[in-house]
Amino acid sequence: MTTVTERKTDIGPPHYEKMLPPVIKANYGKWRYHELVKPGVMVHVGESGDKLFTVRAGSPRLLGVRRIRQFADLADKYCDGYLRFTSRNNVEFLLTDDAKIDPLIADLKVLGHPVGGIGNAISNIVHTQGWVHCHSAATDASGIVKAVMDDLFEYFAETEVPGKLRIALACCLNMCGAVHCSDIAILGIHRRPPKVEGGLNKVCEIPNVVASCPTAAIRPTQVDGQPSVEIDEEGCMFCANCFSVCPALPMADPLNDGVSIWVGGKVSNARSEPRFSKLAIPYIENNPPRWPEVVESVRNIVEIWIKNARKFERMGEFIDRIGWPRFFEMTGIEFTKEHIDDFKYAGLTYKRSAQLRH
Amino acid sequence: MTTVTERKTDIGPPHYEKMLPPVIKANYGKWRYHELVKPGVMVHVGESGDKLFTVRAGSPRLLGVRRIRQFADLADKYCDGYLRFTSRNNVEFLLTDDAKIDPLIADLKVLGHPVGGIGNAISNIVHTQGWVHCHSAATDASGIVKAVMDDLFEYFAETEVPGKLRIALACCLNMCGAVHCSDIAILGIHRRPPKVEGGLNKVCEIPNVVASCPTAAIRPTQVDGQPSVEIDEEGCMFCANCFSVCPALPMADPLNDGVSIWVGGKVSNARSEPRFSKLAIPYIENNPPRWPEVVESVRNIVEIWIKNARKFERMGEFIDRIGWPRFFEMTGIEFTKEHIDDFKYAGLTYKRSAQLRH
């Protein structure tokens, strides 16, 4: 039994230097260049001439302790015990002996982890919790990611594509996956206004609830004597901000929740500036366990990009070049009222010039 | 004395065909190409081979009947009585006999009207009423236009510039000169909140006045027993909309009224899309009769454009290429808080990328 005085706090994370392999310590900040060796394998060459081989393995991100221990074992076996994870949740094994690359890849295959995602490839899908852990989800995260990655597998592990293509998924408008700047974004959406639960006033501050609605669609009211709120359904655009501040306004609704698809965002400064993703498909219903309509829609967009994009051209840059009308034409996606912005900056998204293809 | 029944109404303007010279009727819609003959003179050649020579003369736009009659006489003498005015208020004489061009130009010179403004030149300044006729003016229009055109005269009449350069002036934020899309715009501005005149309630509907303010800086109040309004000076950005709806809120103020300079707008679709002008110089005081500081500022911007712009490059396209920091550096204009947008779309004008020249 410990007492408070003994508690360690505010020690912060372990220092990264403890985690770096010797070859990195020796060449830290002195790397000269890198090269792609083969799918999923690259080498970084230091000014010293030292070489660091990176083998990148795909990961579901949701990992049990057993699997993590197996990774640790592989790191011991091939990398003197050193490895890292990437900002897209892949696992990177750090080798100095290129003879060990293929055996490592073979062992990873046995574990069921493909190697790839480096260079002009489709890498892992940044995603979120979904039905596994979040109360706010309009769809599941891991399930869709699994189904889509199964389908696009070749572009992770084998075939080179025109440039980087980043896919992200978020299970609600909070966008924990930061899908707002991805080449292709899969976004869980509600399409039905929140239900007002009885006894709301006991759980939430009515003024806060009313204030939480950006469209002022929530009005205070009385429900059998009790103070409560009512929702102007016309005014609701399903952002769920009210639910975030008040549990008594559930949004989740099996009949109407689903997924929307967004395209053309990027964050790098390479060539063109960072930009937001734009709406491509307003709604696809949830169809677990494998969301075939979502998988097919993403595949369709990816294939059109692969066939028509120029080298290095990201999805948004490709669409810049061909124009949005052509994008809708090529993908066969129907253009609807939903695609037209009607939020704050709407006017600036209208076509304010006569520069048109006819 | 006429009675109502005899009054002609709703007859509309005279039909344009009555005003067209025979050569135009003959080649109407069948012109083949045009060429610049010399400054201010161009020829349009019809598919028929017919030639139409246009001599464009500068005009102050404010014309007395005497001068208009003199133009009519010149039209009779050289153009079988046909002439037109342009969308920038120049006068165009329409000739079929090129031998008459120089005599016409000579006669125009005598009248004091220069020939020019065609092609890659600085043409007439679109402008408005100012102190000559409008109650809303923060500066005069004709006076500044005269002073600036005197200074830039060579670029109207003689020397070719990189591309078209359109200058416009509006004497208040109503922007009757539509200065919001000009290469260089001169805009009259107020910098002091409206004064509230006594007896306002007798002249204006207080609710309308309060509602007219976009920044909600006008509040109803009582002034010695009378209903009136008070202005929150912090909240006023001097748009004068309140004055437009209520004469008892005068904005004109000799000490603080003046001129701002805007750059980089265009309306044509050529090369780049139409775009708004952007703030270059927030304030220059009114200095009649010749506004030397305004003249000098415009000249400075024009000269930098002439020296550095590529062929066909409009002011805004030139600045696109060199970047705004360089524009401020080259012109020596100080960058201030006023340049930073703080209206509706402000956030979108922030630099949202790391693409910077250092």
Added chain:
Amino acid sequence: MADSGGNGKTPLLDELEKGPWPSFVTQIKDTAEDKDMCKDLLSLLERSYEERKGHWKHGGIVGVMGYGGGVIGRYNDLPDEYPNIAHFHTIRVNMPSGWFYTSDALRTICDIWERHGSGLTNMHGSTGDIILLGTVTDELEPAFKELTDAGFDLGGSGSDMRTPSCCVGPARCEWACYDTLNITNDLTQHFQDELHRPAFPYKFKIKCAGCPNDCVASVARADMSIIGTWRDDIQVDQAEVKAAAAAGLDIQKDVCANCPTKCIEWDGEELAIDDTNCVKCMHCINAMPKALRPGNDRGATIMLGAKAPIVEGALLSSVLVPFMKLEPPYEELKDLIERIWDFWGEHGKNRERVGELMQRVGLGNFLEAIEVEPVPQMIAHPRENPYVFYEDYYEEGEEEEEEQ
């Protein structure tokens, strides 16, 4: 400060008679020789120059019988000192399309205005009208009578359709993609009532440009901007292209590199244009007027909503109909205009321009209301925010969608 009301001296204005550009002061002085109104105007203007301040007051409602528009009332704030311009109203006279005149037509205007007004004009106002600058209330009717007898009529002002205007178009431009003069005259005649009797929430301006060069600045200055364009291929005369190159034009640098979609290529021998990616910007044609011409399948892009900043911020027009054939009697266009006016008249707030309305209700809803199908040509890009007002949802136990 010296009161210049009486003495005729104008030292400050005199400074504006110097220099090579024609002087408006000279115009006022010339006219002042037979017009006392102009004498007072000179003195009052000199005073404004001294005081750095205008001396005009809001105009009350003045006009001609049966019209609500066409006259701008104006009074000075020192009527006792400048009695001849105590009233100084402006008459807006509708110009002929394209601003073409015969010398006689001009003289007719001059004669009328000498008899009934200051003798001063603007040729022309920013909207395009002939501006007869300054007269007294009693002269309005007589001036109007003589104008109509001479075949002229008033232009717009106030909350009405404003005087439509157009570029020189087919009359003197090889690039006109439709008859700008004809349509301008036709619309003006067809909508005389809307022009003369303000019944809209605010002003409505129409400007017709024959091609994307937009020589009447319609995209920036008209609620409805009609901009000529074409659907087929640019007409290329390869021999003339070579000639232009020979004459010193750097086709690669000055033309190809300036193409917004980089869809032209020049190998020194032949100019190749990928017309499917041409956005009809006009640049290459502008650069080589003898070699290139717009295609033959011509019409116009109809755009809506431009205005000056007051008070929600300036707007440029945006695409409403990507391509429309424009042949007399222009029924399709007139129907569209009327559907827009109907919706605007019903839902527009006082002093709300149509472009502002379109933004307030949302382009999608606006299109539904005026019965136009949404197409991607109307937007620069689809929405970036996820705040979609989905309009239907399933109720428990039912399969088909329900309108809410």
Added chain:
Amino acid sequence: MADSGGNGKTPLLDELEKGPWPSFVTQIKDTAEDKDMCKDLLSLLERSYEERKGHWKHGGIVGVMGYGGGVIGRYNDLPDEYPNIAHFHTIRVNMPSGWFYTSDALRTICDIWERHGSGLTNMHGSTGDIILLGTVTDELEPAFKELTDAGFDLGGSGSDMRTPSCCVGPARCEWACYDTLNITNDLTQHFQDELHRPAFPYKFKIKCAGCPNDCVASVARADMSIIGTWRDDIQVDQAEVKAAAAAGLDIQKDVCANCPTKCIEWDGEELAIDDTNCVKCMHCINAMPKALRPGNDRGATIMLGAKAPIVEGALLSSVLVPFMKLEPPYEELKDLIERIWDFWGEHGKNRERVGELMQRVGLGNFLEAIEVEPVPQMIAHPRENPYVFYEDYYEEGEEEEEEQ
């Protein structure tokens, strides 16, 4: 509908064990072999798949003593049917900078989490933390004790500084323009109190990218985005450029034509870069890693304000400091961060991110408040609207400006 609470069958989830991509279902099943929590999780998830609906409730305030952040409380809405995950709280553990680990460090985490939680993790969460996924309230303190004893600490949650993260940077990238790992670790250690004890209006995220490729998506996902860049000339190895061309790279088409400012030229012999117009986008370097390298005068651009859309719309970070040298102890940066926090803490509304505050008060005023001089690098372009809040005006009879 069959209640799957009891029977261990998961026909729907089983479908997600098929296919080449590693399966999260397999992970949960493996872990379920020694963790009942995971058995219940599987059943509940299967039910969610059947019902197309999640079964988690808002989490109450749970955490470890003395900390306000680091734990996300979670409860399911059918506790009687799924008792082992009635509580299922997440612990966010601060990862080492750059997500580097030794095998022992990983095993330590696994052992602790096997003893005190579900045995399930996310490697890693979107903000960068090690996510220990699911445990009961009583296990929080013991888990925390073992973690800190092993040298680990919690990450952020709630209205605090969130766990800063960074790209691999100098550890394994030739393009790192500053030491992303060092600064991330330094800031994390320096601001431990702000990380663990929520006292801000809302969350504040910091992400450090070593160059403009921004491999941690900082410009989109961090309130403060620190993006490496350089001020001098790109280092060019002409021999390697030729080699790249020889190897088949179309330098004109793939490199020069993709340069945003068209400031590179290639004549087949030599690559010429006009560095004064280079905007450090990285593209040419990306395309020829052996031939080109960033310059030597390196530092970072400090950008502020990115966030997801809720509720005023998504924001990208915008430039606050165009170029800052970044050397330990990073005093200049820390001072800047503190000035920002002070102003935000005082004027930010509840749940208002700093980017939203910056827009609400206006960038100009914001800069004044945090004592940063405005420079044109901060904007894409100057204002287009004439609504300037001029701050001083002359009063009658005085010559110098008056603060109002």
